[in-house]
Amino acid sequence: MTIFKQIPAEDRVSTRTLLHEAIPITGTILSGTYGTLAAGTNIKNFTHGIFQSVYDYPYLSSSANHIFDISVGTSADGLVTSAQTIKKDNIYNQMAQVLAGYDKDGNIQKFDEDGDLTSGTKIDNCIFINFSRLLVKDEIKKGSFQMTLGVNGAYATPMSKLLDITDHQGATSFRVNSPAGEYGILYASSSTSGLLDTTAAQKVDIGGAPYWKAGLIYYQAGIAILSSSILSTTGSIGGLGILTDIGATKLDFDGSGNTLTGSIVASQITSSADFLRHRIQNIQFNNTIELNSTVYFCRVKHNEFNYSANPTYLTGSQIRVKQDKTDIPISYITSIGLYSADNQLLAVGKFSEPIRKDNNIELTFRARLDY
Numbered sequence: 001m002t003i004f005k006q007i008p009a010e011d012r013v014s015t016r017t018l019l020h021e022a023i024p025i026t027g028t029i030l031s032g033t034y035g036t037l038a039a040g041t042n043i044k045n046f047t048h049g050i051f052q053s054v055y056d057y058p059y060l061s062s063s064a065n066h067i068f069d070i071s072v073g074t075s076a077d078g079l080v081t082s083a084q085t086i087k088k089d090n091i092y093n094q095m096a097q098v099l100a101g102y103d104k105d106g107n108i109q110k111f112d113e114d115g116d117l118t119s120g121t122k123i124d125n126c127i128f129i130n131f132s133r134l135l136v137k138d139e140i141k142k143g144s145f146q147m148t149l150g151v152n153g154a155y156a157t158p159m160s161k162l163l164d165i166t167d168h169q170g171a172t173s174f175r176v177n178s179p180a181g182e183y184g185i186l187y188a189s190s191s192t193s194g195l196l197d198t199t200a201a202q203k204v205d206i207g208g209a210p211y212w213k214a215g216l217i218y219y220q221a222g223i224a225i226l227s228s229s230i231l232s233t234t235g236s237i238g239g240l241g242i243l244t245d246i247g248a249t250k251l252d253f254d255g256s257g258n259t260l261t262g263s264i265v266a267s268q269i270t271s272s273a274d275f276l277r278h279r280i281q282n283i284q285f286n287n288t289i290e291l292n293s294t295v296y297f298c299r300v301k302h303n304e305f306n307y308s309a310n311p312t313y314l315t316g317s318q319i320r321v322k323q324d325k326t327d328i329p330i331s332y333i334t335s336i337g338l339y340s341a342d343n344q345l346l347a348v349g350k351f352s353e354p355i356r357k358d359n360n361i362e363l364t365f366r367a368r369l370d371y
Contacts, residue, residue, distance in 0.1 A: 004339060005304065011297040019289040020144075023135050024282065025067060027159075029056055031277040043277075045270045050087055051130075052273040069130040070273035072264050075110055075122070084269055091269075095128055095225075099218055101179040111225060113202065113213045115175040115185060121201065125228040125264050126215065127276055136222035141286035142184060143171035145217055145224070148281040151195065151231060151243060155255040158279045161192050163230065165214050168206060174219070181220030187211035188230055188242060200242045202229060212242040231260035231279070253279075291370055298336055298365040306331055306359050330358045336367055 029042070041058035051071035057064040073092030074085075093108055100109040100117060111123040131140070147165040150158030170184035187204075189211050190196055196203075202213040215226040231253050232241030241259065243251060254263045254275040263272050308331045332354035338347040349367050357363065 004343065007296055007298065011299065013295045015293045017291040017293065019291055020141050020286040022286055024284045027281045030054060030280045049084065049269055050091060052270045065134055066132045067135065068132055070276060071128045072269045072272045073126055073128060074264060075124045087269065099178055099180045099221060099223065111216060117177060123227045125261055127226045129224040131222040135287060137287040138290045139220045139288045140222055141288050142174055142219055143167060144286040147283045150279045150281055151251060153251045155252040159281055161195055162190065162281065164189050167217050168211060178218065180218050183216055183218040185213060186215040186217055188214040194244055196242055197244045202242050228261040228264055294369050296338060296367045298367055300357065300363040302359050302362050305333065305357055328358050330356065333357050336365055338367065
């Protein structure tokens with residue numbers, strides 16, 4: 001009687017499937033009614049003041065889900081005279097060493113606008129949005145990230161002018177020179193004519209359309225990095241903004257007349273996070289779930305598994321399913337077990353109903369393991 005059967009290599013097939021879910025995050029969750037900061041029941045600030053956490057329900061509720069964290073970082077070569085200077089520098093260095101890595105001399109590499117870590121314009125002042133693993137799963141789908149910001153100059157009515165931030169062409173033009181996996185460049189664009197400065201150094205043409213470099217997105221890590229330039233004008237601190245300089249009426253990022261760069265310098269980290277949420281209309285992306293499968297084709301020949309290993313198959317030394325000794329033996333297969341090389345049971349597959357087997361029948365069962 002055959003109990004175990006070796007499954008040859010040609011009967012084992014491995015597959016990889018990518019599943020995607022659409023993740024919409026609306027401004028009503030992030031900042032309450034558009035134009036008004038949330039009451040704060042779903043926004044958690046910590047005594048350390050290093051980052052702010054956003055939840056989809058009041059964070060004290062057992063049903064609340066963590067959505068993302070917001071923090072602010074500045075490099076030591078950027079604007080260093082600021083509130084919480086040491087904390088902002090440490091946050092920047094911590095994120096940079098994880099996401100950008102080290103150069104050949106052992107120095108932490110700075111974030112680069114175009115992903116060329118050896119040269120190019122660096123991002124000195126930035127906001128980090130670290131999405132929760134609950135939403136990102138295995139990674140953010142390349143080319144699916146979209147973020148809409150209100151960039152009207154008046155703080156009270158930010159959504160009358162909108163800035164779109166996407167990982168345009170992220171599916172085909174992502175970078176792989178990060179220790180944290182693959183990442184893409186975030187680009188800003190707008191349907192509002194004259195909103196973005198065509199003379200800004202960040203402007204590039206892609207497929208004949210204008211875009212402005214706005215930051216980076218790390219797909220496996222689930223982290224978006226927004227450059228301070230996205231909510232600053234070209235006439236602001238450092239002159240690195242991408243919005244049109246409209247003279248005295250500059251974009252009021254924090255309600256006190258500061259641009260984003262100015263707020264990063266002057267404000268606490270949690271305050272800057274509040275001001276950014278105030279201008280987020282929505283965020284959406286598709287996550288990715290990587291499903292690996294191994295399919296085993298379990299082939300049963302006509303002369304195999306015609307007897308049951310169950311002791312109750314016999315009664316009084318006679319097979320229960322035989323009425324005459326000339327009858328062919330019959331078994332009923334109810335499950336398949338997959339064993340390791342040392343005969344340790346690893347997985348069991350159950351059938352919805354017993355399957356008849358005798359020496360006139362050959363069967364092939366397809367067992368799939370997902371992990």
